[in-house]
Amino acid sequence: MQRITIRLPEQQISVLEKMVDAGEFPTISEAIRDAVRELIEKRANRILSDSDQLSF
Known part of the structure; x- marks a missing residue:
């Protein structure tokens, strides 16, 4: 897991x-x-044409 700052x-x-x-x-x-x-579950398909590109 990576750390990000928000x-x-x-x-x-x-x-x-x-x-x-x-x-x-x-x-x-x-x-x-x-x-x-x-958010990813709701919007990932809008960005990726092939949902197999994401691994959750």
Whole structure:
């Protein structure tokens, strides 16, 4: 797994922290990974003509 750095507005970070505190995710990183997975699943076919090019 590679590390990336992102910048988010304080309000979004606060919501992510509340989601972790509520037990929806173990960490903020996992919440963001989940969001990225969901985005890729929804939009990957728009970019790739052959879905076999992606490995999840």
